[in-house]
Amino acid sequence: QKEVEQNSGPLSVPEGAIASLNCTYSDRGSQSFFWYRQYSGKSPELIMFIYSNGDKEDGRFTAQLNKASQYVSLLIRDSQPSDSATYLCAVNRDSGYALNFGKGTSLLVTP
Amino acid sequence: SAVISQKPSRDICQRGTSLTIQCQVDSQVTMMFWYRQQPGQSLTLIATANQGSEATYESGFVIDKFPISRPNLTFSTLTVSNMSPEDSSIYLCSIPGRGDTQYFGPGTRLTVL
Numbered sequence: 001q002k003e004v005e006q007n008s009g010p011l012s013v014p015e016g017a018i019a020s021l022n023c024t025y026s027d028r029g030s031q032s033f034f035w036y037r038q039y040s041g042k043s044p045e046l047i048m049f050i051y052s053n054g055d056k057e058d059g060r061f062t063a064q065l066n067k068a069s070q071y072v073s074l075l076i077r078d079s080q081p082s083d084s085a086t087y088l089c090a091v092n093r094d095s096g097y098a099l100n101f102g103k104g105t106s107l108l109v110t111p
Numbered sequence: 112s113a114v115i116s117q118k119p120s121r122d123i124c125q126r127g128t129s130l131t132i133q134c135q136v137d138s139q140v141t142m143m144f145w146y147r148q149q150p151g152q153s154l155t156l157i158a159t160a161n162q163g164s165e166a167t168y169e170s171g172f173v174i175d176k177f178p179i180s181r182p183n184l185t186f187s188t189l190t191v192s193n194m195s196p197e198d199s200s201i202y203l204c205s206i207p208g209r210g211d212t213q214y215f216g217p218g219t220r221l222t223v224l
Contacts, residue, residue, distance in 0.1 A: 032211040043203055043215040044154070051210070088153060092211050097142060098169075099213060101153040 002027040004091050006102035014110055019076040021105050023089030026070065032092040033065055033072045038104065039085045048074060079109040113138045113206060115216035123222045124194055131190045132219045134204035139184035144213065145177070148201040157202075160187045194223045 003026045013019045021035075032051055036044035050056045050063040050072065062075040072091075076083055086104040093100060114137040124130050134143060145157040157177055158166040166179040180188045191198050199222050205213045 034212065041220075043201075043218045046208070046212055046214060049210065049212055090154075097207050097211060097213065098144070098156050098159065099154075101155075103153040 002100050004089055004100050004102035006089050006105045008103060009106040010108050011105055012108045013079050017079050019079045019107055021074040021087050023072045023102055024070055025091045030091045034090040035074045036088040036090060037085045038088055044088055081109045081111055084109050117204060117216040117219050119219055121220040126195050126223055128194055129190055129192045131188050132202050134187045134216055136185045136206055140206045142207055143187045144205045145189045146203045196223045199223045
């Protein structure tokens with residue numbers, strides 16, 4: 001069973017702080033890694049993807065990938081209350097487009 | 112990026128009945144995916160739907176329970192058959208984006224009584 005593991009949280013951070021979300025995966029054949037944000041009652045929204053080891057920055061978001069450790073993380077700088085949501089880590093299967101999702105980490109940014 | 116719509120957005124159904132969920136995309140796509148998100152759980156892929164061929168179902172999902180149609184490159188339906196309360200979930204369709212990305216429709220929230 002190919003698995004994606006996340007701490008369910010809730011992770012609570014004060015406004016302006018850095019939120020750090022972590023994810024581990026079991027399928028060593030995975031090549032593509034994604035972070036989705038899901039607000040309550042809404043569908044997942046893609047916010048970051050990363051394919052290579054190292055860091056990838058996009059605005060306030062930084063994705064970090066370490067394939068040797070099978071670990072991917074998402075950093076959110078200058079966290080805002082509007083960032084409060086569930087963050088889903090997803091990993092592609094080695095056979096193509098299908099994605100395996102973690103259960104998500106609930107993030108709460110307090111004013 | 113493509114616009115994805117789903118109908119209905121939500122429904123409440125009686126056990127033993129069936130519901131067909133529609134997914135419409137405003138551009139042609141080869142592959143479409145159907146996911147289920149049970150309460151408090153993450154997304155689980157039900158099947159991959161390619162136009163012109165039978166859908167490919169994931170382990171634990173069968174065609175008799177979740178028949179899928181893909182009549183053209185912009186449209187797909189998922190039917191949830193002979194429903195039970197355990198089928199209460201959000202059902203989402205998705206399409207590939209650039210690279211290996213996927214983009215999701217707004218979802219259909221199903222409650223089975």
